[in-house]
Amino acid sequence: xxxxxxxxxxxxxxxxxxxxxxxxxxxxxxxxxxxxxxxxxxxxxxxxxxxxxxxxxxxxxxxxxxxxxxxxxxxxxxxxxxxxxxxxxxxxxxxxxxxxxxxxxxxxxxxxxxxxxxxxxxxxxxxxxxxxxxxxxxxxxxxxxxxxxxxxxxxxxxxxxxxxxxxxxxxxxxxxxxxxxxxxxxxxxxxxxxxxxxxxxxxxxxxxxxxxxxxxxxxxxxxxxxxxxxxxxxxxxxxxxxxxxxxxxxxxxxxxxxxxxxxxxxxxxxxxxxxxxxxxxxxxxxxxxxxxxxxxxxxxxxxxxxxxxxxxxxxxxxxxxxxxxxxxxxxxxxxxxxxxxxxxxxxxxxxx
Amino acid sequence: xxxxxxxxxxxxxxxxxxxxxxxxxxxxxxxxxxxxxxxxxxxxxxxxxxxxxxxxxxxxxxxxxxxxxxxxxxxxxxxxxxxxxxxxxxxxxxxxxxxxxxxxxxxxxxxxxxxxxxxxxxxxxxxxxxxxxxxxxxxxxxxxxxxxxxxxxxxxxxxxxxxxxxxxxxxxxxxxxxxxxxxxxxxxxxxxxxxxxxxxxxxxxxxxxxxxxxxxxxxxxxxxxxxxxxxxxxxxxxxxxxxxxxxxxxxxxxxxxxxxxxxxxxxxxxxxxxxxxxxxxxxxxxxxxxxxxxxxxxxxxxx
Ligand SMILES: Nc1ncnc2c1ncn2[C@@H]1O[C@H](COP(=O)(O)OP(=O)(O)OP(=O)(O)O)[C@@H](O)[C@H]1O
Ligand SMILES: [Mg+2]
Numbered sequence: 001x002x003x004x005x006x007x008x009x010x011x012x013x014x015x016x017x018x019x020x021x022x023x024x025x026x027x028x029x030x031x032x033x034x035x036x037x038x039x040x041x042x043x044x045x046x047x048x049x050x051x052x053x054x055x056x057x058x059x060x061x062x063x064x065x066x067x068x069x070x071x072x073x074x075x076x077x078x079x080x081x082x083x084x085x086x087x088x089x090x091x092x093x094x095x096x097x098x099x100x101x102x103x104x105x106x107x108x109x110x111x112x113x114x115x116x117x118x119x120x121x122x123x124x125x126x127x128x129x130x131x132x133x134x135x136x137x138x139x140x141x142x143x144x145x146x147x148x149x150x151x152x153x154x155x156x157x158x159x160x161x162x163x164x165x166x167x168x169x170x171x172x173x174x175x176x177x178x179x180x181x182x183x184x185x186x187x188x189x190x191x192x193x194x195x196x197x198x199x200x201x202x203x204x205x206x207x208x209x210x211x212x213x214x215x216x217x218x219x220x221x222x223x224x225x226x227x228x229x230x231x232x233x234x235x236x237x238x239x240x241x242x243x244x245x246x247x248x249x250x251x252x253x254x255x256x257x258x259x260x261x262x263x264x265x266x267x268x269x270x271x272x273x274x275x276x277x278x279x280x281x282x283x284x285x286x287x288x289x290x291x292x293x294x295x296x297x298x299x300x301x302x303x304x305x306x307x308x309x310x311x312x313x314x315x316x317x318x319x320x321x322x323x324x325x326x327x328x329x330x331x332x333x334x335x336x337x338x339x340x341x342x343x344x345x346x347x348x349x350x351x352x
Numbered sequence: 353x354x355x356x357x358x359x360x361x362x363x364x365x366x367x368x369x370x371x372x373x374x375x376x377x378x379x380x381x382x383x384x385x386x387x388x389x390x391x392x393x394x395x396x397x398x399x400x401x402x403x404x405x406x407x408x409x410x411x412x413x414x415x416x417x418x419x420x421x422x423x424x425x426x427x428x429x430x431x432x433x434x435x436x437x438x439x440x441x442x443x444x445x446x447x448x449x450x451x452x453x454x455x456x457x458x459x460x461x462x463x464x465x466x467x468x469x470x471x472x473x474x475x476x477x478x479x480x481x482x483x484x485x486x487x488x489x490x491x492x493x494x495x496x497x498x499x500x501x502x503x504x505x506x507x508x509x510x511x512x513x514x515x516x517x518x519x520x521x522x523x524x525x526x527x528x529x530x531x532x533x534x535x536x537x538x539x540x541x542x543x544x545x546x547x548x549x550x551x552x553x554x555x556x557x558x559x560x561x562x563x564x565x566x567x568x569x570x571x572x573x574x575x576x577x578x579x580x581x582x583x584x585x586x587x588x589x590x591x592x593x594x595x596x597x598x599x600x601x602x603x604x605x606x607x608x609x610x611x612x613x614x615x616x617x618x619x620x621x622x623x624x625x626x627x628x629x630x631x632x633x634x635x636x637x638x639x640x641x642x643x644x645x646x647x648x649x650x651x652x653x654x655x
Contacts, residue, residue, distance in 0.1 A: 053548050074554035086545035090567040099563075103554035147553070 002064035002154040002187060003029045004050065010058035011045050011211075019045050021211045023059070027204075032181050032188045034202030036195060038234070042211040043191045047157050050189070051080050063154060074103070079148035080157040083164065085140050087132040087147075093119075094128040097146045104151075118146040121180070138169045145180070155187045162197065174201060195235050199223070207231050224339070229348040232273050232341060238305060240341070241279075243313040245272035252342060256311020257290035259337055265351050273341035276305065279317035283334035292317065294329045306331070398630070405431055405623035412620045431624035440599050441625050444607035445632070451516050451591065451603050452584045455523035459531050460576055462524065464569075467535035468561050472547060482536065488529040496526075497593050504594075511595055519594040526590070527580050538572035539565060574643035582633050604629040 004027040011020035019042040027033045035043045048054040050061055052073030060067050068076050079100070087096050094115055101111045119125050122142040132140055141161060148156060161177075162170045178201055181188050192198055198205045199219045207214045207222065207230075215227040226232035232240050245254040250264035252272050259272070283289050290310050298305040304321040307314070317333055325331055342352040366372035400417045406427040407420050420427070435441050469475070470482050500522065504510060509518045542565065550560050566573075588605040595601050597610060608629060612622055 051548075051552060053551070073548075073551045078552065080549070080552050082545045082549060084543065084545045086543065086549035088546065088550075088564060090564075099550075099555075100553035103559070 003027060003031075003062075004155055004187060004189065005062040006046070006050075006059070007062065008059035009046070009049065009056060009061060011042070011049060011054065012057040018057075019211050020049070023213055025206050025213060025216055027187060027189060030185055030187055032178070032190065032201060032203045034198040034205045035189065035191045035208065036193065036198040036205055036234075037208035037214075039193055041208045043193075043208055044159055046208070047080075047159055047189060047191050050076075050155075051078060051157055052076050077154045078157055079151050079153040079155075080159065081144045081148050081161045083160040085132075085144040085164075087140060087143055089132055092129050092131060093124060093135070093143050093146075096132065096143055097150050100147060100151050114150045115146075118150045121149070121183070122146050137164055137166075138173070141165060141173065145177075149180070149184065152184075153186070155189065156184075158188065158190045160192055161190075162192075163194075177201065195237075199235065207234060209234075225350070226273075226341065227350055229271060229273075229343045229350075232343070232350070236275060238276050238316045238318075240273045240275050241313075241315050242271050242273050242343075243310070243315070245270060245342070247342065252340075254311060255313055256309075257288055257335070259288040259335060259340060261340060261342065261352060262337065263352065265342060268345065270345045270351070271343040271348075273343060274335065275339060276316040276318040278336040278339045279315070279319070280334050280336060281317075281319040281323045281331070283332055287337065288335045289332060290335070292331055292333050294325055294327055294331060297325055297327055401623055401627055401630070404620070405627045407431075407620065409618070409620045412623075431620050432628070435621050435624045435628070440602075441604070441607060441611075441628065443600070444602055444604045445628070447601060448585060448603040448605070448629075448632075451519055451523075451595070452581055454516070454520045455527075455584045456577055456580045458520055459524040459527040459580060460573065463528055463531035463535050463576070464566070464573065465561075466528075466532045467539050468565055470532065470536040471539035471542075472560075472565075473557070485529050486533055489533065493526060493590070500525075501593065511598075511601055516595065516601070519591060522590055522594050523580075523584050523587075527583070531576055531580065534576055535569065535572055538569055542568060570643050574640045578637055578640055581636055585629075585633050 006023045006025045009020060009023040010018065012018045023046060025033075035046060037043050045054060049056050050063075050068075052068070052071065056069050060069055062068065063076060063078070088099065091099065097115045097118060098111050101114060106114075115128075116125075119128060122145060124139070124142055124146060127135060127139060127143075132143065135143065141164070144161070158177075162173055165173060174197060177188075177190075190197075190201060202219060204216060204218055205222055206216045209230050215222060215231045217225075222231060222235055226235065226240075229242070233242070243254045243256075245252045246267075246269045247253075247261070247265045248267040250261045252259050252261055254272055292306065292308045292310050292315060294306050294308040296307040298307070299321060302321065304319050304323060304325075306317040306319060306325060308317075309315070319325075319333070323331075340352060341350055343349065344351055366376060403417045403420050404412055406429065407417070408426060408428055408430075411420065411426065470478060470485075504518050508514075509521075511518065546564060546568075547560060550564055555563065586605065588609060591603050591606055592609075595603065595606070597606050599607075602610070604625075608622070608625055611625055612619070
């Protein structure tokens with residue numbers, strides 16, 4: 001059990017290939033931290049530097065109070081679950097899980113207790129004698145988890161551990177992992193490119209793009225108060241609506257409508273952002289409203305999504321499923337002004 | 353895999369006697385004819401040798417070996433009895449083992465360590481060293497005889513003092529470039545996640561080598577052992593140069609060559625002797641070939 005600190009960490013492969021830039025984050029003891037971002041943004045690299053598989057070009061990484069920049073991977077007291085699982089194919093499930101303990105020259109009886117304990121937690125009791133090739137993807141994934149938990153490490157690192165599972169199993173394992181985290185009371189650092197995994201599993205989420213940390217916060221903070229245009233667009237499905245707008249005082253004017261913002265901003269151009277659920281078919285008296293020319297209607301039972309044009313802009317609305325609409329209709333929709341975002345045109349930072 | 357193959361065949365099977373069906377059939381038949389033809393062409397000399405070795409001296413001299421395959425059958429084991437009792441073939445076979453086994457084990461062992469270093473350890477000049485090693489594959493063996501022999505003589509590494517050590521080292525040297533090349537390529541293809549995982553699990557370089565790389569490389573090592581053993585067993589030139597033709601040290605190949613001089617007229621004995629020398633590599637091959645388990649990596653990483 002320990003906290004993890006990235007202190008101005010930089011990873012450079014060559015002079016002009018920098019894949020992680022000035023990375024600063026403090027992960028608390030026993031926290032479930034999710035590192036999320038699009039493919040190639042450097043999240044695996046950030047994790048691998050912590051694991052000791054990659055040299056740190058600049059800055060420091062601390063596990064607890066100990067700087068680990070020059071500590072060998074095996075002495076960092078961490079365990080890692082790989083996307084590919086990386087099971088030893090010639091060893092039985094039991095030996096796979098016992099391997100890290102044998103490396104610590106632990107007593108046979110102690111190894112046995114720990115392996116059996118882990119296999120019970122993960123439901124692997126019936127497979128201990130099998131080789132990995134005789135297991136399903138989900139079972140292999142659990143063996144990989146088992147190999148990590150037998151060591152009782154200070155920190156768990158998981159690099160997209162669910163991406164090889166089918167959708168249903170992924171949902172199940174997501175829940176199991178959270179339970180495991182609760183039971184083990186250990187720091188988890190979990191890398192994924194899937195925002196649903198990030199939102200559902202993380203105590204906190206760190207969002208990266210192009211090697212730069214964009215925002216760190218709880219799922220709620222990130223959803224309700226995205227720090228910039230990238231974060232706002234990355235989290236949430238369907239994505240947030242972005243329409244070009246100009247502000248003067250506290251009024252934002254888009255091509256198809258005008259809204260009163262909760263506070264006044266420096267006047268200028270920018271991007272107005274609002275989530276599909278901020279658009280409603282119940283038009284309240286005095287609240288801003290606009291007319292939408294509907295192109296596509298998506299009914300999901302519990303929800304109904306309308307995709308269409310408002311003025312010159314593309315807008316998505318999440319409305320009551322009972323509202324009767326057909327493609328081609330023009331409908332009147334209202335806007336909830338409590339959850340409006342406004343992003344600076346230059347810096348793309350959130351001003352509201 | 354089998355299920356898939358069956359399924360695929362099911363899909364492309366054309367209705368009987370349609371043009372597509374006929375061409376498919378023809379292709380299949382042609383393929384079989386070619387494969388069987390090639391196999392037969394390769395097998396004929398061995399079968400001829402085998403048959404002849406059981407024939408009487410007069411028959412060998414008067415009729416072709418194939419006539420023995422039709423009645424009347426007149427086979428004998430006299431040739432084998434004579435060869436094994438009179439000549440020093442038995443001792444030569446022993447010598448051949450004495451040469452071949454260390455001359456296989458030494459380079460294979462060194463090559464496994466070297467290949468691991470080339471494949472998975474970072475050190476300066478690694479790629480250039482590897483390139484130099486691969487370039488050695490192109491050096492003709494004959495070029496090395498004079499300098500190597502001179503060195504051996506000057507340091508006293510001659511059969512009288514050191515027995516087979518000289519020829520072991522020579523074979524090790526000749527075999528190493530290919531052995532390292534083959535194994536390094538195989539090791540390199542192992543998934544890097546396995547090494548990283550082992551590193552985090554606390555395994556050192558040697559542990560990774562013995563507990564992960566070696567067990568996963570059994571097929572590659574088995575094929576290397578077969579290659580090297582066959583090459584050393586069948587080698588005449590290197591043995592002649594570094595061991596010489598003296599009776600008590602000569603391997604089978606050298607003895608056979610001598611026999612064919614002295615027994616120029618008696619080649620019924622020669623056939624038996626030659627077959628004896630062939631049977632051993634065959635046994636080695638057949639006993640090792642079960643290690644060519646395909647898909648030994650299955651289940652390690654998602655494939
Ligand atoms: N050895 C290397 N040399 C140069 N660039 C590299 C090297 N290894 C990785 N990169 C680059 O570093 C960047 C980040 O890689 P990384 O594996 O961390 O991405 P990721 O965020 O984990 O993506 P994914 O979701 O696809 O796994 C990528 O653009 C990649 O091309
Ligand atoms: Mg990655």
